Amino acid sequence: MVEQLKTFRWVLAKVLGAVFVLWAVATLIFFGIRLIPGDPAEAILGGPGSQASPEALEQVRRDYGLDQPLPVQYAAQLGRLLQGDLGDSYSLRMPVAELIADQLPGTLLLSALSLLVAWLLALGLAGWSTLNGRAAAVVASGLEIAAAAVPHFWLASVLILLFSNSLGWLPPVSTGSADGLVMPVITLALPLAGFLGQVMRESMLGAMSSPFALSARARGEGESGVLFRHALRHAALPGIALSGWAFGNLLSGTVVVESIFARPGLGRTLLNAVTLRDIPLVTGVALVSALAYVLVMAASDAAERVADPRLRTA
Amino acid sequence: MSFPFRTPARGATTAAGAVAAVVLLAGCSAGGGSTNDGAEPVSGGNLVYATGDAEPTCLDPHVGGNYPQALISSQYLEPLVSKNSAGEIIPWLASSWEQSEDGLSWTFTLREGVQFTDGTPLDAEAVKANLEHVQDPATASSTGYLALRKIESAEALDEQTLKLTLSSPDSALLESFSMPWVAIQSPKALERSQEENCAAPVGTGPFMVEDWVKQESVTLVRNEEYVSPPSEATHSGPAYLDSITWRFIPESATRYAALQAGEVHVIDNAQPDTIKAAEGSDVIKHLDAPRPGASNRLELNTSKAPFDDPLVREAFIRSVNVNDGVSTLFFGTAARSYSPLSSVEPLAYSDSSQFGYDPEEANRLLGEAGWSERDSAGYRVKDGERLTLEFPVSTNQSIPAEQSLFEQFQATAKEAGFEVKLNLLDLSSWYGALAENDYNLVSAPYTKVGPDVLRILFHSDSTVPAPSGYFANLSQVKSEELDELLTRASETSEPAEREELYEQAQKIVLEGHYILPLYDQQNHFLYRSEVSGVRAWPTVSTPDFYDAWLNS
Numbered sequence: 039m040v041e042q043l044k045t046f047r048w049v050l051a052k053v054l055g056a057v058f059v060l061w062a063v064a065t066l067i068f069f070g071i072r073l074i075p076g077d078p079a080e081a082i083l084g085g086p087g088s089q090a091s092p093e094a095l096e097q098v099r100r101d102y103g104l105d106q107p108l109p110v111q112y113a114a115q116l117g118r119l120l121q122g123d124l125g126d127s128y129s130l131r132m133p134v135a136e137l138i139a140d141q142l143p144g145t146l147l148l149s150a151l152s153l154l155v156a157w158l159l160a161l162g163l164a165g166w167s168t169l170n171g172r173a174a175a176v177v178a179s180g181l182e183i184a185a186a187a188v189p190h191f192w193l194a195s196v197l198i199l200l201f202s203n204s205l206g207w208l209p210p211v212s213t214g215s216a217d218g219l220v221m222p223v224i225t226l227a228l229p230l231a232g233f234l235g236q237v238m239r240e241s242m243l244g245a246m247s248s249p250f251a252l253s254a255r256a257r258g259e260g261e262s263g264v265l266f267r268h269a270l271r272h273a274a275l276p277g278i279a280l281s282g283w284a285f286g287n288l289l290s291g292t293v294v295v296e297s298i299f300a301r302p303g304l305g306r307t308l309l310n311a312v313t314l315r316d317i318p319l320v321t322g323v324a325l326v327s328a329l330a331y332v333l334v335m336a337a338s339d340a341a342e343r344v345a346d347p348r349l350r351t352a
Numbered sequence: 353m354s355f356p357f358r359t360p361a362r363g364a365t366t367a368a369g370a371v372a373a374v375v376l377l378a379g380c381s382a383g384g385g386s387t388n389d390g391a392e393p394v395s396g397g398n399l400v401y402a403t404g405d406a407e408p409t410c411l412d413p414h415v416g417g418n419y420p421q422a423l424i425s426s427q428y429l430e431p432l433v434s435k436n437s438a439g440e441i442i443p444w445l446a447s448s449w450e451q452s453e454d455g456l457s458w459t460f461t462l463r464e465g466v467q468f469t470d471g472t473p474l475d476a477e478a479v480k481a482n483l484e485h486v487q488d489p490a491t492a493s494s495t496g497y498l499a500l501r502k503i504e505s506a507e508a509l510d511e512q513t514l515k516l517t518l519s520s521p522d523s524a525l526l527e528s529f530s531m532p533w534v535a536i537q538s539p540k541a542l543e544r545s546q547e548e549n550c551a552a553p554v555g556t557g558p559f560m561v562e563d564w565v566k567q568e569s570v571t572l573v574r575n576e577e578y579v580s581p582p583s584e585a586t587h588s589g590p591a592y593l594d595s596i597t598w599r600f601i602p603e604s605a606t607r608y609a610a611l612q613a614g615e616v617h618v619i620d621n622a623q624p625d626t627i628k629a630a631e632g633s634d635v636i637k638h639l640d641a642p643r644p645g646a647s648n649r650l651e652l653n654t655s656k657a658p659f660d661d662p663l664v665r666e667a668f669i670r671s672v673n674v675n676d677g678v679s680t681l682f683f684g685t686a687a688r689s690y691s692p693l694s695s696v697e698p699l700a701y702s703d704s705s706q707f708g709y710d711p712e713e714a715n716r717l718l719g720e721a722g723w724s725e726r727d728s729a730g731y732r733v734k735d736g737e738r739l740t741l742e743f744p745v746s747t748n749q750s751i752p753a754e755q756s757l758f759e760q761f762q763a764t765a766k767e768a769g770f771e772v773k774l775n776l777l778d779l780s781s782w783y784g785a786l787a788e789n790d791y792n793l794v795s796a797p798y799t800k801v802g803p804d805v806l807r808i809l810f811h812s813d814s815t816v817p818a819p820s821g822y823f824a825n826l827s828q829v830k831s832e833e834l835d836e837l838l839t840r841a842s843e844t845s846e847p848a849e850r851e852e853l854y855e856q857a858q859k860i861v862l863e864g865h866y867i868l869p870l871y872d873q874q875n876h877f878l879y880r881s882e883v884s885g886v887r888a889w890p891t892v893s894t895p896d897f898y899d900a901w902l903n904s
Contacts, residue, residue, distance in 0.1 A: 082492075098490040129409045130566060131550055140566065195605060202609045210609035211601060300601040302567035310407070313748070313778065
């Protein structure tokens, strides 16, 4: 009963937190995007290269309610959002919800694969360096720092030069086929694996020299047995805790990666929407990203509670 | 060169026209445009085109009206008239036309036997519906709307004859009608909602829009019933290609890598470094197709100090080393311009004597203008004010090579004592800086067919901001003499007079040092050698794939 109450309070806190985050995101974007000088009506009419007539601009302002005072527009916007209506995109002339539904799966697939690959790389490196002594630890630490420091756009360009231009193994454009996913996933996974690897290796090393590892060895367990049966769970804990953060990092990484590899997705949508001052679309993508982030954070919290029994009683 | 109608017969007879035509032809042949290499064209295949321009928000170029829309809609929509490679207007969906003595009414006869791809016939009522669609505020047309502004009413005299009544004579009307932003669409299709028409406009062109996957590609398929190629086409009947996949690949390096890998056949927006890299390749060819309208130029804001002083304007122009910068940063892919108009405009007038790099002359002029002292940083000062130039640069409109060029200008102008403050801005902020008159220098491209662009850029009417704050006369030239010349040029129906007036107007612009011309608006395509017969339309330099075919 006490356990259930705790879980209920935990869920309630998460839900209230999520609502607050969503409201804050919607408000910040609504006012933030208006700090940029310029006229969204002009963006609606094609932006660069088109010289909009005064009549056309007037018409657009009326159609999109841009002639209303700011507080009225804000109230209308929140009202629509409360009813679950994300509105229509200025630049793509489609319902925002429909656009996001089209673009979300590609971005989720990319992010999930990248997270998985990053995890495998980080765990693999941590395990290898733990089992192979101090020299391996130095090498692993160097690799992790280098990987973590690499910017996405640079890594993506180098991969294209190497695997598309020189070797011709992989297509530079990431659509249509499964091999198109390889370079985008590596671009996102490598820097992330650097971060994850650093924390995982630390706690794995800590676990390997802890009393429970010592007693396992005393029972006759080999080094790799200690690692897989006992230390792995410890190494995974900070990894799980960081996965929520990592997911947010991946979502922002997709902005760069989807543009470079010409891959449709939420990141590229967001970039275009910001350049075109497409307020409904920016708001929609940001809300969905914030919601996804909140959900993943909650999931990683829950996963931590499962993996670490101490958190449930605390 | 005689057509059965009154034609603005200027063109290649003039010196400027001849130069322009040679440049245009050189551009085409250097790129191997419409080369058939003697081989027999084969039908079939899917051509993959990768554009680096923004994905259009609407495939109907009446709505808004920008270059990305022109690029794609040239494949499925056709305008009333076109241009030949000598820059002369030729018939297309209109077979002939007549202008009244007072220039206030025009009669167009339409081509017989043409149908839209939804089966609707091309007739006078259809064209009338298109003009009304462009002029309807609900369409939110900007480019097309400006082009047709002088048309007051349209009347179908019979099935194939349309009479237009103008509010004042318009010598640019045919040039306006050659632009893709006023191309003719099925009136039945235009009756659909804007959403539907934006997704798949219906025209008379050699291809039709089949599908549009946002952020990925538009699929165009062959129009099997196609009958209306313009006279310059090398074949008749349907196009050779089965289909075109029009992909959106915003990153320059990715686009080029995809071309090298053979994943795409043609790319646009090729940057100077890629063009240079492609020169050594046997499989990649280059098509250089400068855009019409204005040349790319720096505009000097004459409405405030220090450029309200003509001496300071000339001093600045003499102080920047344009030629060295252009040749190194553009790897020889861009030719220097000395005209306010693009070299593809037959009426372009050039004067290189106004724009030579001469630091000593710059120093002398600045001394004469009272800027003789320098401060500790080496910049000139007068009455305690530093000689500072605000230069907002739009990162959307200036490619990286151009941004580097501006940095070189900054360095060479500093030697003469100018402090140039370069400010890289996104498009909205850039518009904002212009609207607030917060600039001394600016570079703003303008694409339009014909010399009437001079009226838009230099008539004092264009210094009055639109409600959005934007105005096109960014040099803020206010000259009654120039206004008079430009107005008369836009209304005369005498080709020789028109040419003379535009030449005088260009002289005033060049000699007044209102602008520093740099080069044509760059527009480079790269394509793989298995593509034959591709060329750029002589109107707004969008690619023409009607005669194109793929050898396997």
